Amino acid sequence: MTALPQSAQTSLLREYQEHLLGVFGTPQAVLVRGEGARVWDADGNAYLDFLGGIAVNALGHAHPRWVQAVSEQAQTLGHISNLFTSPQQIALAEKLLELAGAPGGSRVFFANSGSEANEAAFKLARRQGRENPGPLGPRSTVVAVDGSFHGRTMGSLALTAKAAYREPFEPLPGGVVHIAPTVEALEGAIDDGVSALIVEPVRGEQGVHALPDGWLQRARELTREHGALLILDEVQTGIGRTGQWFAFTEQLAPGELPDAITLAKGLGAGFPIGAMITVGSEVSGLLSAGQHGTTFGGNPLATAAALATLQIIEDDDLMSNVRSVSKVLTDGLTGMQDVTTVRAHGFLIGFDVTDERDAEAQASAPLGAAVVAAARSAGFLLNATGPTTIRLAPPLIVSQAQAEDLLAALPEILDQARQAANA
Ligand SMILES: *Cc1c(COP(=O)(O)O)cnc(C)c1O
Numbered sequence: 001m002t003a004l005p006q007s008a009q010t011s012l013l014r015e016y017q018e019h020l021l022g023v024f025g026t027p028q029a030v031l032v033r034g035e036g037a038r039v040w041d042a043d044g045n046a047y048l049d050f051l052g053g054i055a056v057n058a059l060g061h062a063h064p065r066w067v068q069a070v071s072e073q074a075q076t077l078g079h080i081s082n083l084f085t086s087p088q089q090i091a092l093a094e095k096l097l098e099l100a101g102a103p104g105g106s107r108v109f110f111a112n113s114g115s116e117a118n119e120a121a122f123k124l125a126r127r128q129g130r131e132n133p134g135p136l137g138p139r140s141t142v143v144a145v146d147g148s149f150h151g152r153t154m155g156s157l158a159l160t161a162k163a164a165y166r167e168p169f170e171p172l173p174g175g176v177v178h179i180a181p182t183v184e185a186l187e188g189a190i191d192d193g194v195s196a197l198i199v200e201p202v203r204g205e206q207g208v209h210a211l212p213d214g215w216l217q218r219a220r221e222l223t224r225e226h227g228a229l230l231i232l233d234e235v236q237t238g239i240g241r242t243g244q245w246f247a248f249t250e251q252l253a254p255g256e257l258p259d260a261i262t263l264a265k266g267l268g269a270g271f272p273i274g275a276m277i278t279v280g281s282e283v284s285g286l287l288s289a290g291q292h293g294t295t296f297g298g299n300p301l302a303t304a305a306a307l308a309t310l311q312i313i314e315d316d317d318l319m320s321n322v323r324s325v326s327k328v329l330t331d332g333l334t335g336m337q338d339v340t341t342v343r344a345h346g347f348l349i350g351f352d353v354t355d356e357r358d359a360e361a362q363a364s365a366p367l368g369a370a371v372v373a374a375a376r377s378a379g380f381l382l383n384a385t386g387p388t389t390i391r392l393a394p395p396l397i398v399s400q401a402q403a404e405d406l407l408a409a410l411p412e413i414l415d416q417a418r419q420a421a422n423a
Pocket of ligand 1: 112234
C-alpha cells in the first residue's frame with residue numbers, strides 16, 4: 001500500500017508541536033478561514049462553529065461591518081498607550097456604563113483579557129480592604145465560589161476554584177476562600193472581614209451551572225450590609241451571551257447593581273479586550289492614579305472593534321435571535337436519547353451525556369472528548385467542559401436552521417462517540 005499524501009494539517013500540526021509550548025495539548029485542527037458561523041480547516045473541511053472561540057466570536061467570523069470598523073481604525077490610529085486617549089475609548093466606556101445602567105460616578109478600566117480584568121477587580125478588592133476596614137480590622141478576605149473560573153494569571157488563579165489549576169503554582173496571592181454556592185455557605189462567609197465576593201452569574205467553564213434561585217440577590221444584600229464589594233465576573237456571560245447584555249439583570253432585583261463587573265470574551269467579538277466597570281463614585285475611587293495600569297488596554301483598535309460589536313448586536317437585534325434559537329436548541333436537546341440535563345442561558349448551553357461504563361473505562365476514554373471528536377468529523381465544533389459534559393457557546397448570529405442542523409446530526413454523533421469510546 002502506498003502512503004497517503006500528508007495533509008496540510010498533519011504537517012502544520014507537527015510544526016506546532018515542535019515550536020509551541022505544550023500547555024494546550026494538540027490542537028484539534030488548523031483553521032484558515034471563517035465566514036459567519038462557518039470555519040474551514042487547512043485541508044478544506046468546513047465546520048459549523050457552535051463554540052465561537054469559547055464564547056468570543058459574538059458576530060461569527062469576518063462579519064463585514066466589524067471587518068470594516070477594524071480596518072478603518074487600523075488605517076487611522078491603532079495604538080497610543082494610556083498616556084493618551086481616543087474618541088473610541090471614551091465612547092466605549094460611555095456605552096458600557098449606559099448598557100449596565102450604572103449611575104453617575106461609575107467608571108470603566110480597559111484591559112486585554114478576562115484574566116486581566118479580574119486582576120484589576122482583585123486589586124480593587126484589596127483597596128476596599130484598606131480604605132474601608134470593617135469592625136473586625138482590615139478586610140483581608142476575598143470570597144469566591146466553588147466551581148468558579150476567573151482565569152490563569154496568578155491573581156485570577158487565586159480566585160479560581162479548581163485545585164488542578166491552582167496547586168502546581170502555589171503560593172498564590174492569599175486571603176481567598178472558596179465557598180459552596182449555597183445560601184447557608186454565603187451567610188456563613190460574608191462578615192465584616194470580607195473585602196469582596198467575586199462570582200460568575202453562570203459558571204461557564206464548570207459546564208454552565210447557574211447559581212441557586214435568589215442566591216445572587218442574597219449576596220447583594222449581605223455584601224452591602226457588611227461593607228464588602230459584590231464583583232461579578234461576566235467575562236463569559238456578558239455582552240448578549242445569555243440573551244441580555246448582562247446575566248445579572250435576571251438574578252438581581254430590579255434596580256440592584258453589583259459594585260463591579262468584569263467583561264472580556266464577547267466584548268471585542270474576536271479582538272482581544274477586557275474591561276472592568278466600577279459602579280458608583282465610592283467604588284470607582286478605590287483605585288487612584290498610579291495604582292494600576294496597562295500598556296495596550298483600551299487602545300483605539302480594540303475599542304473600535306468593541307464599539308462596532310455592541311452596535312451590531314443592537315442594530316441586528318441579535319439578543320432576540322439568541323433567545324429564540326436558544327429555545328430551539330434547548331427543546332431539541334431536552335429528551336434526546338442519551339442527553340440528561342440541559343442547562344441553557346441563551347447561547348451558553350451545557351448538557352450531560354449518559355455514560356454507563358465503569359469508572360475506569362470512563363476515565364481512560366472520556367465520552368465528552370469522543371463526542372467532540374465525532375462532532376468534528378460530522379462538521380460541527382463543540383466543546384467538552386468535563387468527562388460527560390458538553391458546552392455550546394455559538395456566535396450570537398447562529399440561525400434557527402443552523403441550530404436544527406446540529407440537532408439533526410447529534411443522535412448519530414452521540415452514537416459514533418459511544419462506539420469510539422468503547423473501542
Ligand atoms: C474565560 C474566562 C476568564 C479568563 O479570560 P481570559 O481572557 O482567558 O484571560 C475569566 N472568567 C471567566 C468567567 C471566563 O469564562
